[in-house]
Amino acid sequence: MRKKVTLKQLAKELNLSISTVSKSLKNDPEISQKTINRVHELADFYNYKPNALAVSLKSSRTKTIGVILPEILNHFFAKALYGIEKEASNHGYKILTCITNESYDKEVEYVEMLNYSSVDGFIVALSEETQVLNKFDHYAALKRDKVPMVMFDRVIDEIDCDKVIVDDENASKNAVQYLIDSGCSKIGLITTIGDLSVAKHRIQGAKAAVADKDVELHEFKLKGASRAEEEILAFLKSTDLDAVLGLDETSAAVTINSCHRLGYKIPKDISVIGFTDGLLSKHSFPKLSTVSQHAEDLGERAVQVLINNIENDDEKYVPKTQIVKTSLILRDSTN
Numbered sequence: 001m002r003k004k005v006t007l008k009q010l011a012k013e014l015n016l017s018i019s020t021v022s023k024s025l026k027n028d029p030e031i032s033q034k035t036i037n038r039v040h041e042l043a044d045f046y047n048y049k050p051n052a053l054a055v056s057l058k059s060s061r062t063k064t065i066g067v068i069l070p071e072i073l074n075h076f077f078a079k080a081l082y083g084i085e086k087e088a089s090n091h092g093y094k095i096l097t098c099i100t101n102e103s104y105d106k107e108v109e110y111v112e113m114l115n116y117s118s119v120d121g122f123i124v125a126l127s128e129e130t131q132v133l134n135k136f137d138h139y140a141a142l143k144r145d146k147v148p149m150v151m152f153d154r155v156i157d158e159i160d161c162d163k164v165i166v167d168d169e170n171a172s173k174n175a176v177q178y179l180i181d182s183g184c185s186k187i188g189l190i191t192t193i194g195d196l197s198v199a200k201h202r203i204q205g206a207k208a209a210v211a212d213k214d215v216e217l218h219e220f221k222l223k224g225a226s227r228a229e230e231e232i233l234a235f236l237k238s239t240d241l242d243a244v245l246g247l248d249e250t251s252a253a254v255t256i257n258s259c260h261r262l263g264y265k266i267p268k269d270i271s272v273i274g275f276t277d278g279l280l281s282k283h284s285f286p287k288l289s290t291v292s293q294h295a296e297d298l299g300e301r302a303v304q305v306l307i308n309n310i311e312n313d314d315e316k317y318v319p320k321t322q323i324v325k326t327s328l329i330l331r332d333s334t335n
Contacts, residue, residue, distance in 0.1 A: 005046040014042060065306060066114035067097040068107060070127045070154065075249065075278030076295045077125065080152070083299025084123060091307050093120075104129040111138045121148035121306045123299075126156065132195050148309040152302045153293075154197060155321075162309060163321040164302045166293045168198050171326040172205030175245055175273045175291055178328060180209065182335045184243035184271055186216045190232060190255055191247035194221035202247045202275070222251060232258045246274040252288055253280040256333065272333040286332030298324050 011021045016035070024031045024039035042048075065088055069077050081097065088095050096119060098110035107127045114122065122142065130136070131154065139159045142149055152164040179187055189206055193199045203219065210217050220235045222228050232254055246252025252274025256266060264270050266286055274281055277292035301322060309317060 005048050007048075010039070010042055010046070010048060014038060061120050061310070062118050063093050064117075064119045065093050065095045065303070066110075066117075066119035066122045067095050068100060068110055068114070068122065068124045069097065070100050070102050070125055072099050074276075075280070076153070076276045076293060079278075079295035080125075080299035080302075083296035084303055086296075087300040087303035088307075091303070093303075093307065100127040102128040104133050104135060108138045111142065115142065115145075115147065120310045122150070123302045123306055124149065124151050126151070126154040126197075128193070128195055131156070131197060148306055150302045150306045150309075152298055156197065160319055162305045162319045164298055164305060164324065165321065166298065166324050166326050168201035169205035169208070171275075171291045171293075171328075172202035172245065172247070173209045174205075174326075174328055176206045176209035178330075178334070179243040179245065179271055179273065180213065180215055182243075182271060185214065186218070186239070186241045186243070188218045188220060188235070188239060188241045188244045189247060190220045190222065190235070190244055190251040192222045192228060192251050193248050199247050202245075206245060228254045229258055229261075233261060236262060236264075241270060243271040244273070246272065249274050249276040249278050249280050249288075249290070252290070253284050256284050256286070256288065266333050267335045271335060273328075277329055281329075281331075284333075289331045289334040290329050292327045292329050294324055294326065 007018055007021055011018045014021065016039070020031060020035065021039050024036045025043060027036055067081065067084055069081060071077055072081065085095055096114060096117065098114065100106040100110065104127060107130055111122070136156060136158050139149065143159060143161060150162045150164060151159070153166070155163045155165055176187060187210070189203060191199050206217060218239050218241065222231050228250065232251070236258055244252070244255045246255055252272055255272050259266055259270055259272070266272060272288065274288050274290045275293065277290045281288040281290040301324060305322065
């Protein structure tokens with residue numbers, strides 16, 4: 001294997017200064033085209049690559065973004081990560097991704113690790129445990145150190161940073177309103193993510209939709225995904241619902257399975273709408289009507305906001321919240 005060559009070695013072999021070689025590699029107009037060609041030819045011969053650490057120390061940037069996600073098996077976060085990586089790459093940035101598996105301790109550990117690694121900024125979706133514990137000192141520390149940060153989807157008011165979200169409250173309100181307009185009057189709200197901010201906003205939206213209407217709203221927070229079907233079966237048996245809004249994709253998909261077990265016809269006996277237009281929605285039977293949060297767009301927007309903040313470095317910059325619109329995708333589980 002050919003030994004890696006340094007900038008200093010290139011300069012020595014070409015009998016040029018290190019500065020001239022460096023400028024030639026950047027096609028600096030100060031350098032003659034003949035010299036630029038000589039430098040590039042030798043650099044190509046040795047497969048020379050600039051030392052990333054040296055470049056970052058000189059520019060004070062690493063062109064790297066730290067991404068912290070609560071999980072990756074969830075279709076929404078997988079699509080968001082796809083959008084983040086694609087948009088970061090388009091801007092010449094790399095990403096370092098850490099998965100907290102909904103753990104506060106892991107989240108703290110990863111924030112410290114990535115910050116120590118000198119990433120240029122963070123894109124974050126909070127873990128469930130962090131929101132339950134209501135502990136955000138690790139992000140307050142980033143804020144004090146003026147580290148650029150964008151929170152997306154799962155965000156908090158306590159930290160004043162850029163945020164990219166969907167309007168969960170309005171999305172839920174529109175979904176429930178569609179069910180009401182379809183003739184439904186006893187609507188269940190089922191969720192496996194009841195402790196998260198997004199679920200709370202969706203519940204608020206559902207309540208706003210039924211306000212001053214002769215419509216019953218029944219909330220049901222699952223104790224855990226492991227016994228979701230048994231719990232939903234019991235809930236459906238104890239209520240006479242004609243519609244369900246699953247506040248996450250899992251609860252909606254399991255509701256469809258439970259309805260089949262009870263002999264309910266969908267959507268004749270009961271209509272079902274979920275959140276997140278993932279694989280479960282597209283391949284359930286019947287196919288699930290759902291609120292699409294456009295996760296890929298959300299990820300791309302988060303990168304755009306963060307890089308704008310990193311590269312402008314404006315001390316008077318005021319963080320903003322950007323909202324990505326949702327879409328109600330109607331399929332066979334609703335009338």
